[in-house]
Amino acid sequence: MDRPSVLVRAPFPRALIVGSLALCAHAALAQDIASPLSLPAPVTASVPAATSVSLPSATSIAPPAATSVDMPVAGTIQVPVASSVALPSGASVAMPAEGGVPTTAESDYDALYGTDATSSADDGLPAPAAQFEAFDPWEPFNRKMHAFNNGVDRHIAKPLAKFYMAVLPRPVRLGVSNFFSNLSQPLTMINSLLQGKPKEAAQALGRFTINTTLGIGGLFDPATEAKIPHNTEDFGQTLGVWGWKRSRYVELPLFGPRTVRDMFGMASDAPFGLTRQVDNDTVRWFLQGLNLVDVRTQLMSVDAMREGATDDYTLVRDAWLQRRNYQIWGDRTTQDDSSLPDYLRDDSNPDVPVDAIPITPMDGGR
Template sequence: MDSPTSGSDSTSTSVEGPNTGTDSLGTEASGNVRFELSQNTQGQDEAEPVSWIRPPDSAAVLASDPFEPINRMVFDFNEHLDRQLIRPVARVYIKAVPRPLREGFSNMLLNLDDLVSLLNQLLQGKPSKAATSFARFVLNSSVGIIGFFDVASESGLYHETEDLGQTFAVWGVPSGPYLVLPLFGPSTLRDATARVLFQPFTPIRQVKPIETRYALITTGLLSARAEFLEASQSSGLLVIDRYLFARDAFLQRRRNQIYDGEPPE
């Protein structure tokens, strides 16, 4: 798989699991409050029978890093915030809330995310994947009790995250420079623009009253951070430059998402 292009030397030695600082605030909790809590790759080997729209070339998914000095400062801020606030609260959350409840809360947010994926799969010309997302939402919202139980995955209907940033990439919009956003973490100009444009229309933004909405947002953030906390504790590997690792991991993950797990060589 091609390595993401960057404005600086992106060679890093040794790797660990997902970056426990930025990932908790970046990859898991975007401005649209979309939590990738269950990146289930099962079933992704079933390709679309017809690929209506595809990214024209790898230039649509790669990003340079001309703002690295500023990005590093924001990255350090996010890491500090995570160490001092988010991570300690996540540890308390793990101890206070039983795993079945945590998984249920995550499933409920993932259920809302299926609606976002459904819309973007239609915009990307992926009707069979859109049908799967629709079936997942209907099944989990009913039999799964408003999404608390992911019965769809147990039935072979697996979640696949799609967002407006991926849709823009499929349409051929260049990624633009790599950015690190305060609180939200790794992004690109294309993804950040998509986040701002779609934010008012995300399902969780329609939840009323506002207290319930913020309770769901907070629960989602803590659930996401708790999962990464547990994953990082089992990795035991080291990263020489956490910024470079987080950047390259994010760009490679986005490239993989845009090409549905089959990026060109």
């Protein structure tokens, strides 16, 4: 009977607990509904406004004013005045005095070197040579003729001379040169007499006689071994000695450089040329052509001087005129005349003809 009584009393406390919990939950819910939620409003977000950004305004930048830059004033730059530069004044420069009184510096120079410092030239040096001036009023015509002669020389004369040198050995070519040089000696003898030089005339006659006989017609030159000087004179030189000192320069076709005086000389010498005395035209033309080729062969050494010349015409003209003047008056000057270049005073080189440059046959044709 005891067991059922326990079961009756057990539900009472449970019901009391459940009811208490329900009352507590109801009270809490009612309190939460009555009070608002503590959420921050959107407008209360602490975002700084655009106008509140603390950037310095354009007018608040504080650069130094242009007028306040500490630059030196143009008038205050410390440049030394021209009058304050430490240069010697004009009165203190050691220039020769106008009255001829030497300065202190000049006196010291004279004391050291024993010469006059005020002199403009050294007495120990020879006087400068006078500048050569060619008398060439026909230069335009002469230049055209010079170009024509160069063309003939380049295409005809020089190739023939090269062929001549390639075919004949040097001893044979030297014999040919001796032969034509010997033929010019009678003309040299006549002109030496006309110039009043009997000694040179006798030497020319002696050379012609010895070389024609002992030298087998002039092919050899025993007269040079006998110490008989070799001279060459023509009537153009004779006219110069007689007083025709200044003559116009002219360049003739095929004959090359000449003067008007030499043209008259050529006309006078032509009848006395031994080559012209040959009656057979074929032999005479052969000898004249061979003479021309021989002269051009001797001028091969002159070609090196003409290479690279700025003005070939001026070079040939001036060289020929200076040599021609020396041929006329050279034997009347002293041998120690240093104003003359060596190529004007040296007549011993057989490769340099004494008559003309570049093509000058001695006989002048027929």
